[in-house]
């Protein structure tokens with residue numbers, strides 16, 4: 001991680017038992033605010049509260065409603081107000097216990113309340129363990145788009161306990177596989193080889209393979225974030241592979257209908273489709289990506305939303321400038337380019353990609 005923002009990420013099974021002790025090493029805070037959601041809090045809230053209290057923290061907890069649609073300013077406002085009423089100050093610590101929604105919301109609230117207090121990530125979804133909990137981006141959605149308001153704010157500590165994954169629904173596992181695949185497609189040859197050899201184990205939720213995937217994804221993301229923490233040189237933008245179209249699909253189909261991962265996987269397929277035409281991306285890359293995504297249960301969508309609506313949604317993405325949409329396109333395994341695609345060309349690709357799906361349907 002970049003200078004001044006290095007922090008420990010502890011990964012293992014049963015790590016929560018020593019969470020209080022290990023957090024004590026990172027902070028002198030007396031008060032800890034545990035933010036969770038309506039699904040995770042009943043499962044793990046009490047246990048986490050106990051281990052914190054055993055290490056002398058005075059714990060308060062707040063529970064937000066679960067789901068992407070609640071990552072909004074109304075919930076942020078409720079959390080800010082509750083923190084004031086509970087007497088939280090700048091020396092206290094906020095702990096996010098949950099998936100990426102809780103992590104993004106808690107990081108945002110912690111960064112903005114009283115101009116910022118320390119926060120800690122305890123991710124409980126695989127997606128958050130491999131991606132959302134590290135890197136310091138946080139934020140909320142607005143009525144116009146996803147993650148449009150937020151800050152960069154690194155956690156002081158991240159603790160992953162794989163035992164939390166025992167209750168994670170299958171569709172949330174599959175959703176995380178898209179981010180693992182993305183990291184492997186963009187990462188080192190070594191990571192990619194490991195991924196091709198272990199994707200079948202990940203698909204069965206094998207815990208050793210999952211542990212390994214988490215470590216590899218964190219290492220990959222830490223390298224990218226260290227090179228470009230605040231997305232200023234373009235390096236970090238590569239993590240957006242699959243996300244330009246993916247976010248638009250998610251918004252149009254409706255959060256909750258499709259998982260984030262299914263939408264991102266479709267976005268990766270589309271980006272590779274463009275890259276194969278525009279940049280001579282090898283057919284082997286495209287075929288291998290298709291096989292690996294299929295193996296992980298990330299099937300190609302049967303149909304796309306209307307191209308015109310997709311384009312309009314992509315224009316509201318925070319990376320879009322002057323209605324020219326930016327795409328991360330792979331040039332080979334481990335390498336990509338970010339390109340701006342003018343409207344006419346992009347519409348052509350969207351239409352041909354959508355009609356190819358229809359043609360495949362008829363076969």
Ligand SMILES: NC(=O)c1ccc[n+]([C@@H]2O[C@H](COP(=O)([O-])OP(=O)(O)OC[C@H]3O[C@@H](n4cnc5c(N)ncnc54)[C@H](O)[C@@H]3O)[C@@H](O)[C@H]2O)c1
Nearest residue numbers: 039066099100101102124125127128131132137164167168
């Ligand atoms: N900040 C970043 O760098 C970054 C990166 C990727 C994604 N994200 C964000 O993360 C969010 C998606 O995160 P997510 O996929 O974790 O979704 P999520 O937080 O909505 O969690 C998915 C569902 O699983 C439930 N859940 C969580 N842990 C569970 C457990 N152990 N057992 C049973 N149920 C559990 C949650 O209550 C929720 O209903 C999006 O908002 C996305 O924008 C952020």
